[in-house]
Amino acid sequence: MPAPSASFKKAVKQLSDKEKEALLLKAVRRDAELYDMFSYELGELTLEEVYEQSADKIHELLINANGRSLTKALAKALRKAVKEIARFKRITKDPKTEVDLHLYTLRLIFSNFTAQFDSYYKVFYTSTARLLLRTIQLIRKNLHEDYHLEYKQELDEFLEMIHERNKPLSFELPKEFETDD
Numbered sequence: 001m002p003a004p005s006a007s008f009k010k011a012v013k014q015l016s017d018k019e020k021e022a023l024l025l026k027a028v029r030r031d032a033e034l035y036d037m038f039s040y041e042l043g044e045l046t047l048e049e050v051y052e053q054s055a056d057k058i059h060e061l062l063i064n065a066n067g068r069s070l071t072k073a074l075a076k077a078l079r080k081a082v083k084e085i086a087r088f089k090r091i092t093k094d095p096k097t098e099v100d101l102h103l104y105t106l107r108l109i110f111s112n113f114t115a116q117f118d119s120y121y122k123v124f125y126t127s128t129a130r131l132l133l134r135t136i137q138l139i140r141k142n143l144h145e146d147y148h149l150e151y152k153q154e155l156d157e158f159l160e161m162i163h164e165r166n167k168p169l170s171f172e173l174p175k176e177f178e179t180d181d
Contacts, residue, residue, distance in 0.1 A: 037091045051097055054088040055104050057081075062108050071119040078127045081105050095142035102135040103151070106158055117165050129162050129169055136177055148179040 004012075012020070028035040039045040058081040067073035085105070089098045109128050117125040132155070139151055155177040162173060 033087060033091065040091050047092055047094060047097060050088060050092055051101065054084050054101055057084050058101070058105050059108060062105070063112070069119075069121065071116045071121045071124045074113055074116055075121070075123040075127055078105075078109070078124065078131070082131065095138065096147070099135065099138050099143060099147075099151075102131065102138065103154065106132060106135065107154075110158055110161055114161060117162075117167070122167065125162075125165065125167060126169060129173055130171070132158050132162060133171065133173055136174070139177075145180055148177070152177050152179055 015023070024038075028038055036045065036050065040047075040050055061077040061080050061084070062074065065073040065077040082105075085098065085101050088101055092098075106128070109131075113124070117128070119125070136155060139148060139155075159174065159176055163175060
């Protein structure tokens, strides 16, 4: 996305309030994410409502995945789910709830689709392992150490289920989620 130039900023400042309002309304009509961002910023949508919308979309994507190869369909749905999490992050900028959305996605996968890890196609297994690693990194980087203990047991269970498969990964996945006791 291009950065606004000085002349652009100057031109915007010279617009009347009515002209700015018209431009803003025109922009949010064209871009659903921008509309959601403004709705959230203006207090029309709460954090919980945005979370619920994203969680519902992720649930729909994963549960309704189908095709000739369920594993490939799930991998595609998981890519879309990760994009939905990124969209959520751009709208809310809330790291704790972003992690919760990652964990929601992982719970869906590990409670419904672990049989697909054994498929000939490794892409779903690898994508899930990457999501798990990314979740661990987000928790370490963005959340206070007190949250590390809260998430440890669940993350350790997910890691154990991944490591039980004994399939090679192109990256290093820890055996357990280590906390700073």
